[in-house]
Amino acid sequence: MSRTIIRHCPPEKQQQALELVLQDVTPQLRAGLVDVLRPTAQQGIDVFAGLIIAEDDGKLVGAAWLQPQVGRTATLWPPILRGDITDDQTLCKLAGAAVAASRSLPVDLVQLLLDKPSTGLVPLLEELEFEKLADLEYLMHTVPRRYLGDLDPDVTFDSPAMEQQELLEQLVKTTYEQTLDCPGLEGRRNIEDVLTGYQAVGEYDPKMWYIVRWRTEPVGVLLTAPYPDGDQWEIVYVGIAPRFRGRRLGKKILAHLTSLAAQRKVEYLVVAVDAANAPALRVYEQSGYVRWAERTAYIRSIERSDAG
Known part of the structure; x- marks a missing residue:
């Protein structure tokens, strides 16, 4: 992926990028995102300012999303690449660019949830200075x-x-x-x-x-x-x-x-x-x-x- 370009997602590719980032999210939870995004947008915050894509020869091959929320927080949806592509460097650049989008957002704290026992992204998170907060039990x-x-x-x-x-x-x-x-x-x-x-x-x-x-x-x-x-x-x-x-x-x-x-x-x-x-x-x-x-x-x- 030597020709890969990392950039902010333009409007015409937002739907494609979101479908990739949210591909493992259930339809019910996806629908709930609309309610989460509404109050953020009503405050004049660009909810897609942290939507970052990776392109190879103009084709979208990866994405990550820093989703701003009210209360000066944001959720990082982990970087993901299309199909069977594996490129740790691109994943790191996607996540880093998404976190860097906080420059244009009212964000003091970024949070991320990983399903257990998913551990593949842990080294990446440590490189980006994330710290483990807690293991959570959902009851x-x-x-x-x-x-x-x-x-x-x-x-x-x-x-x-x-x-x-x-x-x-x-x-x-x-x-x-x-x-x-x-x-x-x-x-x-x-x-x-x-x-x-x-x-x-x-x-x-x-x-x-x-x-x-x-x-x-x-x-x-x-x-x-x-x-x-x-x-x-x-x-x-x-x-x-x-x-x-x-x-x-x-x-x-x-x-x-x-x-x-x-x-x-x-x-x-x-x-x-x-x-x-x-x-x-x-x-x-x-x-x-x-x-x-x-x-x-x-x-x-x-x-x-x-x-x-």
Whole structure:
């Protein structure tokens, strides 16, 4: 591939490049990308500024995509080459050019998810100064048609949480203290960008963001999001302040959420958990959640010297 040229993807080749980059993504997830891209585009951000292609004699042979998101983050869709082409140098140039596109984007943090046990790209990511954040366990719970368990009356939810934004921000920051769930993220973004990023998951519904109280005292947060088909909710974030941990509040919160989901005829609850967070995994498993996928998350901070 000595004649290979790496360049930003022109509009007339965007569909072809995206089909290549997203070839392993299910049609359902591809459709969901439209909802993810919409709020980014509405902020005036060029969502294809980080779409990079490799061409050989004018023919598209590879692509990578740095997909900007709200909250000053971006997702790197790994570089991929057509057919049986293998060229590590071209893969590295594609990924490097995609990350370099952050110069024209409001991006402070780039993230990437690899399906396990995919390890072929790890040396490339290390060369591009990505660091492993966590192995993630993706869990799913089938919601019963009617919840018959016990609900602790001392646990209550305030909603919409954003109506108490100052309290919400303080609680989220507090729940990050001594967290076992992706601790490598702590301090990399300000709280405003964190909440904006959470809002980009699924279809943001302010009524599904809760401040959790125990005996009227605010002890944590539960942020959830529905998906377009309506049969699935994602637990975007759940956190409990350090001084209230160890009181089985996590299991009680999940019980209340399951009850709400059953009332709304939701079929599934899904969540991603750091595989190193044994206490959280134990709570989910005790609440009926089962594993359905494993991925590894990598991140790279974008310093302003990188962004130009």
